Amino acid sequence: MLVLGIESSCDETALALLQADGSSHSLLAEEISSQVDLHRLYGGVVPELAARQHLQALPLLYDRILKQASVTLSEIDLIGVTTGPGLKGCLLMGMNFARGLSFGAAKPIVPVNHIEGHVLAPVLDNPDLTYPFLSLVVSGGHTEIQVVRAPGDYTLIARTTDDAAGEAFDKSAHLLGFDYPGGAMLAALADSAPRQRDFSLPKVMREAPGFSFSGLKTAISLLVNEHKEEMEQDEALRADLAAAIQDSIIDALLYKLKEAIKHTGIRTVTVTGGVSANKCLRDKVAGVAEHVFFPEMVHCMDNAAMIAYVAYVHRERQLSQGAFLDVHPRWPIETGSDAGI
Ligand code: KG4
Ligand code: ZN
Numbered sequence: 001m002l003v004l005g006i007e008s009s010c011d012e013t014a015l016a017l018l019q020a021d022g023s024s025h026s027l028l029a030e031e032i033s034s035q036v037d038l039h040r041l042y043g044g045v046v047p048e049l050a051a052r053q054h055l056q057a058l059p060l061l062y063d064r065i066l067k068q069a070s071v072t073l074s075e076i077d078l079i080g081v082t083t084g085p086g087l088k089g090c091l092l093m094g095m096n097f098a099r100g101l102s103f104g105a106a107k108p109i110v111p112v113n114h115i116e117g118h119v120l121a122p123v124l125d126n127p128d129l130t131y132p133f134l135s136l137v138v139s140g141g142h143t144e145i146q147v148v149r150a151p152g153d154y155t156l157i158a159r160t161t162d163d164a165a166g167e168a169f170d171k172s173a174h175l176l177g178f179d180y181p182g183g184a185m186l187a188a189l190a191d192s193a194p195r196q197r198d199f200s201l202p203k204v205m206r207e208a209p210g211f212s213f214s215g216l217k218t219a220i221s222l223l224v225n226e227h228k229e230e231m232e233q234d235e236a237l238r239a240d241l242a243a244a245i246q247d248s249i250i251d252a253l254l255y256k257l258k259e260a261i262k263h264t265g266i267r268t269v270t271v272t273g274g275v276s277a278n279k280c281l282r283d284k285v286a287g288v289a290e291h292v293f294f295p296e297m298v299h300c301m302d303n304a305a306m307i308a309y310v311a312y313v314h315r316e317r318q319l320s321q322g323a324f325l326d327v328h329p330r331w332p333i334e335t336g337s338d339a340g341i
Pocket of ligand 1: 140
């Protein structure tokens, strides 16, 4: 079965063609167009500009992947498109593009949940990964831990009650003087830190269920402001601040992940979403789980291969509900929750 995946939920336009049959699959082509340069000018994603950019990019990327894979629309069997969660105007662009193709060529559509895409991305890229596993999704918009027993069978363990981990990285990076989105730059600076000065930040949300980064954000802001002048003169001190910030965000993720492992007895962990590119996080997760799986680096970020894969799995297992003619800016994937962590 040849599946076209379409992703436009935030600031990446992505399309992919996945050939999948039974348990085997191969990615024939994929394109990702990031809008980050556009939004950097404004210090964050501007929803209207993002939607307009998707409108322009979708047909261009579509032509490109068809050429790359040497296929035509008539050969495509299924279209998977992200219909939530995400920015409404952006989701509408992808969904309407998919609907146009679907009506024009009589192709079925599977509406795909973006978070489910991130959750199953490690399965797409790791043939050795087996169910059940604990999925830590850490991106610019989402931070959650789900128990994944099978495709479509998700139990929420913990979710952020305010900011996402990526947002905490980006906002802290801004305080340190980096342009949006500065998460990766903060991480690179932190990894180079001499660790001469030990800056302490509070351990947040240990007792309460879920994640929260807003208190930490305030503490980081106070800490950085306290050392602002020194930091501007002393790059080693700025790096030590970055290291303290990175440690504290990762500590919050690790703490809940360890609790989740203890609580469920599941010792296989996947880490996915943009922050899963973080080296320090990768190293530390490897220290607490028995088996750890990540998607390929390109599939840690927003991409359409994971969307095509979810569409395929849903079609194979007949999981989809079919209410695709709408977008869902908020759309939890779990059927139950096992909160308290
Ligand atoms: O999954 P993603 O590409 O887009 C969203 O769905 O949000 O994640 C982007 C986020 C940004 O907040 C970015 O700063 C963060 O992932 N990020 C990192 C690193 N690389 C990307 N955060 C920490 N360390 C990194 N190496
Ligand atoms: Zn994402």
